[in-house]
Every structure is written in C-alpha cells, then in structure tokens.
Amino acid sequence: MKMSNRVITLPVLLPFYFVASMSKQELHSRIGAIFDKNEDEDVSSAFHYRLSKSPLKTSTLKQGPVKSVNLTSVTHTVDMEDSYDVGSSICELMQNGIVTVYGSHTMATNDVIKSYTDTFQLPFISSNVAINYSAISSSLSLPSSQLPVQGFQMFVRPLYAKALLDLIRHYAWKDLWYIFDSEEGLERLQQLLDCLSDNNYPVRTHIYRVHDANEAFGTLQRLDSRKEESKRVLLDLPTKDCEKVLQMQNKETKGMLHHYFIVGLGISEIKLDAFNHGGMNVSGFRIVDPNNGTVKNFIFGWSNATKGNLKKLPYEAALAADAATVVQLSLERLIIQPSSNYQSKEELLRSLNKTEPIDCDVDPVKTWKYGHSIMKSMLQVEFGGLTGQVKFDAHGLRRDYKMDVLEVSMSRGLARIGTWFSEQGLVIQPADKIRPIKGNNTIANRTRIVTSILTAPYLMKRAQPADGTQLTGNDRYEGYCADLTKMIADFVGFDYIIKPVNDTKYGQKGENNNSWNGMVGELIRREADLAIAPLTITADREQVIDFSKPFMSLGISIMIKRPLKEQPGVFSFMNPLSYEIWMCVIFAYIGVSVVLFLVSRFSPFEWHIEDHTDGPSVTNNFTIFNSLWFSLGAFMQQGCDIEPRSVSGRIVGSVWWFFTLIIISSYTANLAAFLTVERMQSPIESAEDLAKQTEIKYGMVHAGSTMEFFKRSTIPVYERMWAFMTTTEPSVFVASNEKGVDRVRTEKYAFLIESTTNDYINQVPPCDTMKVGSNLDSKGYGVGTPLGSDLRDRITLAVLELSENEELAKLEKTWWYEKSKCPQDSSILKKQEATSSLELPNVAGIFYILIGGLSLALIMATCEFLYKSKVEARRRKTTFSNAVKSKARLSITGMPERQTTSYTYAPTAQLISLDGWSETNTHTQV
Secondary structure, eight states: OOOEEEEEEEEOOOOBOOOSSSSSHHHHHEEEEETTSSOOHHHHHHHHHHHHSEEEEESOOOOEEEEEEEEEEEEEEEEETTTHHHHHHHHHHTTTSSSSEOOOOOOOTTTHHHHHHHHHHHOOEEEEEOOOOOOHHHHHOOOOGGGOOTEEEEESSSSOOHHHHHHHHTTTEEEEEEESSSSHHHHHHHHHHHHHHHHTTOEEEEEEESSSHHHHHHHHHHHHHHOOOOOEEEEESHHHHHHHHHHHHHHSSSGSSSEEEEEEEEEGSOOGGGGGTTTEEEEEEEOOOSSSSSHHHHHHHHHHTTTOOOOOOOOOHHHHHHHHHHHHHHHHHHHOOOOSSSSSSHHHHHHHHSSSOTTTTTTSSOOOOTTTHHHHHHTTTOOETTHHHHHHHHHHHHHHOOEEEEEEEEETEEEEEEEETTTTTEEEEOOGGOOOTOOOOOOSSSOOOEEEBTTTBBEOOOOOOOTTTOOOOGEEESSHHHHHHHHHHHHHHHEEEEEEEETOOOOOOSSSOOOBBHHHHHHHHSOOSOOOSSSSSHHHHHHTTEOOOSEEEEEEEEEEEEBBBBBOOGGGGTTTBBHHHHHHHHOOOOOHHHHHHHHHOOGGGGGEEETTEEEEEEESSOOHHHHHHHHHHHHOOOSSSSOOOHHHHHHHHHHHHHHHHHHHHHHHHHHHHHHHHHOOSSSOSHHHHHOOOOOSSSOOOOOSOOOOOHHHHOOOHHHHHHHHHHSSSSOBSSSSSSHHHHHHHSEEHHHHHHHHHHHHHTTTTTTOOEEEEEEEEEEOOOOOETTTTHHHHHHHHHHHHHHTTTTTHHHHHIIIIOOOSOTTTHHHHHHHHHHHOOOOHHHHHHHHHHHHHHHHHHHHHHHHHHHHHHHHHTTTOOHHHHHHHHHHHHHSSSSSOOOSSEEOOOOOTTTOOOTTSSSSOEOOOO
C-alpha cells in the first residue's frame, strides 16, 4: 500500500478566557484529512486555505487565557475505492492524535468509515452526500424527529433527490434517460427512483452505466440511431465529463433535440463557449453563487495565496472549505461554552492541545473521550458559507439550504430560472424576470430549433418519393409554415431544424400551476428558438413569450357537415320572391282593381251612351270584373280589349304597368339564378342558431386559444355556449383539428375552428364540410420566440417585408386554393347569398309608387266628379247639391235621372248626349 503523508501546521488565533489560569498559553490541535488520489487538487487547496484563515472576528472574545490556537492538518491521500487503504489511513490518523476527520467517501468505503468512526467515536465530516440509504429515504418522507441516527458522520453536501423530483415535475417529463459512471451515481439514481415512487409520480426511466465520457457519447449515438425523438437525458458524471459529452453532442444535429440535465451541482463550471454553434437545452443546479460577497472574497484571497489566476470556485472545493469552517467554529463553541461531559475547561484544553493517540489494535477498544462533545458542537454550527446557509439537523444532514436552478437558453445563454428551497420546494422565476447571467451568453450564430405542429396545410409530413429516396431533416416536412420558415430564415439569415411539438398542443397554462404545455411551454423552457405555426397571439401568451407581427389574420368560425342537396318542391317557382312580396302583390292586384273600378264609376269621362234595340243606355266598361281582368292582363303583360278614358283611370293603369314591369323583371332575373344553382338547406347559420338548440353538439380543440376565448367571454350567447360545452357528456372537446373534423363528418357536431383552417378543410376531399356564418372574433397568428430573443425584431421585419411584397398572400393562395381538389364554385355560402329570395325591402319603392299613383287617381276622379257636377248644375239651372246627387246616383246605380217635364229632340245627325235633346223643336208633353 502506497500512502502519501504530510503534516501542515496552520496557526489560528482564537483568544479566550481561561478560568483556571491567568497566564496566556498556546493551543495545538490536529485535524485529520483524507483526500482521494483522483480528486481535483483544488479541493485540497481550498480546504487548507480555509483552515489557515480564522472565520472568527477578533472582537468575538475580548479576553481569554489562550494566546493562539494552531490547527494542524494531518493529510492522507488514498484510493477511496480501496476500503483497506481507507481503514488503514483512519487508524494512522488516530495514532497521530486528531480531534476530528474530514474526507470524502464512496460506496466501497462508506461502511468502513462508519464502522471506524462509530467504534472509536471519532467525528467524521464528509464532502459527499449521505450514502446510508435508510437515512436518505427517511429524510425524504419522514419528519426530522423520526430520522435514523447517523452516528459520528455528518455531510456538507446537501441531499437533492427531492429537488430533482420537483424539476422533473416542472418540465413534465415522463421519460428519462439516466447515464452514470459510478456506484455513487447508482445510489443517487436509487434515491431518485424511491423519491418518485414515494410521491406517486411515475416516470419511465432508461438506465445506462458507462465508464467515461466517450462511452456516454456512444450510448447517446446508439439511442439516436434507433429512434429520432426528443429525450430528457440526466448526466450523472463528473463536471468535466459532462462538458465533454455536451461538446460532442453539440456537433450532432440529433443531439440538439434533447434536454440535458447535469445531476451534479456544477453546471456553472461548464465552459459555455462550446455551444457557440449549437443551442442545446441544458439545465442543472448551482450551489455556489459567484456574485455572493463571501465567495468573491474567498476567491480573491485563495487566488493570491496560491499565486494563481482563479476565476471560478468549483463547488466541490467550496464544500471542502465549508467543512473546514465547520471544524473551526465547532472548536470555538467548545472553548467558549464547555460541555457538561467534562469536569473543567482545563481538562478540555489539555485534551484538545495534545490529543491522546488511539490505537486501533488495542483490546478493549479505546474511544475518543470528547468525540461526543465535538460532534454535538459541530451539529450546532450555523454560518453563511460558500455553499449558502450551512446548518445541520440532529442526524448530520444539511437543512434550510437552497440551490439555484440554471438553464442554458436557446438565445440568452445561462440564466437562473428559479430556486429550490429545502423547506419550500421549487420556486420558478416569472418568465419576464429571467435575465441571462453576465458573461455566459451564447453566440447567436447557431442552428435554431423551430417548433411547430403537424396540422394541414401548415405543416405536413411529405410523401416519400417514388424512387424510394429517404427524406431527412427539413425535407421531411411541407406546408405553409415550412415555406414560411424558409422565407424567414433566408431573410434573417440563420440555419434551422423543424421539430414538431412533443405533446401536440398549442400552449395553455395549467390550472393548478403556472407551467405551460405545447409550443408555448417549449419556448418558455428554451427547448425551441421559434414557434412558426398556427399559434394565436393572446394576452396570456404575450406575458411569457414574444410574438412577431401577425403573418395571418383570422377568426373563430363554425364548421358543419355539408347538407344534402335540397329537392325542388311543387311551388319552387315562388322561391325568387319572398312570401311577404307575394302577399303584397296579391293585395296590390286587388287594390288596383278596386281603385280602377271606383275612379271609373265616379269619373264622367268613363260613361258613354250605347244605342241598343230597346233604346239608348248609359254604359261604363270598367265594371268590377272588367277592372280585375284589366289588372290581371297588365300584370301578365298580355293586355286587354278595354282601356281607361279618364285621366284618373289612366293614372291607375300607368302606375300598375310600372309596378308590374319591376316585379316581373326582378322575378325573371332571380328565377334564372334559382334554376341554375344548387339549393342546400343548412340547419345552422350562426352562433346564435347553435346556442338556441341542443340536437347538434358543438365543441373545439382542448387547450387552445379558441377554448380560452369562450372561457373568458362575457357575451351572453358565448357564455351559454361555453356552459353547454362544459356540461355535455361525452366531452365535446377534441385533441386535434383532425379529430374535430372527423366528428363533424360522422356525428351531428359543429366544430369551432379558426377560419383559415376551416377554409382549407372545405377545399380537400371528400369535400363534405362547409363554413357557415361570420367569424366570431378577430385575431392573428404570429411567430413566437422566447422572451428577450435576439431574433424577435428581425423576424418582425421579415414578416412585414413578406406581407408588403405579397409573398404571404401568394403563399396562402398556393396552399389553400391552387392545391384544392374540390370545385372552386362549391362554396355553399356564396350560392346561398347569390340565390336568396327577394325581400320586401328590396322592392318596397315600387309599392310606394303604386300607392301614390292610386291616391292621385282617386283625387283626380273626385275632382272630375265635382267639376262635372258644377257644369251640370249651371246647364240645368239647378243647385250644385242636386247635381252632385244626380251624378252620384249615376255612379252608384249606373242609371241616369230622367226629366218629367219635357224632352228635347235633335236631328238624326246630331249626337245624343246625356244632357238631353236640343233646344229646337220642343213641345210640351201631354
């Protein structure tokens, strides 16, 4: 066995008051230290540097009998995998008279160390986590009072299996690939699996044991060759090996699809310059905050002491330094407050000054007299160390600590996204508050990950070529978003990889937490650089990600199954005019006929004398039946053998002819459209129609912007629709647009979908769906980027440029209409709008003209009647009232009033008038 031994004497001045003696004296104590031969030299250097510097202020003790305290470090460097080597080292250290031991331990040596320390009651402080699994399991599920006793061991490195569980929950991981290279890694894996089991969080775990970074990289290569998918890889390797694996994976296209988690606590120690041309997703814990003043002062002093140029403090070195501080402060507590386990402070100082050696081979076993006191003092130490607040419970485990959660984002480099607290759990920082850590930004010149969703016509898998050529990379996809991504990438200038979203969701916030799913969640978690998809711009999404200007405007629309062709009815000829117009035409026909009859009866110009065999008689051609016949002939544009003579009658005829001209022309024009266009009866025409009925179910895609619209809407119609949808069983919500369209085609179901997608689906076989009604809202699709992305502004400029150049319009025309496999004239909405029946408001004007004409005719007939009555009164030298009565009798009865006094005869050549015979040749009647 080869062992390196060296003794380093480090003076520490600790003034104190000694009751038993008034003279100043020096105190010499020895501290044992065991380091692994494969351990980084920084660990040993940091431990000894901290041990050489007193953490106490000189004002802590104003008086005391001890002039100085010299802590002597007795150091052994051994193979920590060799239990015999470690056991021998502990025995040699005890023979040198030590008060406590610092060191690390492994699975191979843990039992040996515990056996020696418990047997000889020698306090042992380790820089590793507790490996005694019973203690680990208890610490995760039991209160502190029920934890198993750890004996004389305590552990500076905190437990973080519960922290890993919280991170897995945050990322919503269901599959893990765990790669480790040591027995300690296997132990940590077991702790994690038991923690997952105790918390009822099932995760499928793929476990791989490797020997070095090269084998770990080869394992990932083999996994990628089997199935190309995004993986969640937990790397439980030394920090340098993790960095090497990431560097090699960063050169692989498939490697950038994965999310890597560094199981150790040193993610900030990885050189991020290795990701200049990548952009992988890497997360991990950080226990050393480089911005902490204590850390900065330690690095400065340590760098000067070692004459080096140290910039970072490795977390393992920080743990060793904090362990040294624990030893220093515990001895101070013993000196200031002596324990009741020893008789006097003088006896304590004598034992600490020259600790009695212990021989491992002596029987019976001789224990360290003050081991219990020192262990108790060490457990009571509290201070702000390099790894945060250092406190221990009664079992030697760290408590009340915290760890930062860091993540390498796609555009901003390393950033702190949250903090994990041992008592509170994981606290994620608001997305808008996350800022990159200074000096750790990645270079923007790298391949970008573009997340999208497989939905036609935005993104679809391209059919395999006929020649059997295997499609790879971005060539596997086609569609509107695939072409748009290429246009934007060419304009901005970056390489990209299209990766469909893992959970096929657009993005919605969880109801019980603040985590997002879908494409929005991937952007928040920096698993993607851009989201180019039919992703709606909403206020909630704008709070967690950035959007470009909209590249497409749209709204929520209603999709239903195309109704069957309507069979023509017996009275289909009436369709060009509405029911109201037909009724008004009938009443107009009757009204015109009656008015024509009345004006003809009251107008003297419509009366004439006809000579019959039984003598002359006064006749009026416009009887009620003749008036109806005249109106019907005019309406049918056939004419009639009688025509009005009076002005009033001709006014009635004129306005009726004008009325029939307009009605017949309108009817003929609309009838042609009805005869040449298919008629289909749609059961739903608007959202109001949907809300009024329950026979046709309606719904939308779950976890999308359409769902959020109805959930938040305060419009009564939409509120009723939302209440109906949330209470209907089976659920009316679907997982994707495709499933919603399938329900439309197979059930009585209306699908609420974005208008652009609705228009596209209506243009593809089997051409059995249709869009009805107007859009329910107005919104837009935008390109999503993580908050603070360096691409946001340039993408917005690209979208505006493409819009102004009409490239976006051409792209939409290409994928919506030029590739359509349905007849272009098959739009039901256009047909129904073009062939709708004429309504009364469309022809109300001609009815007004008709009514006005009839009124004018009545007025004119009245004037003619009164005028002739006045003329008759003058001629007959009678009163005006008698003349009116005479004319009225003629109009009503059709019989003129005869004179009883005399008759007037006229020559045969003279026309006989209603006024009687001529004044000549008269005689008195006998």
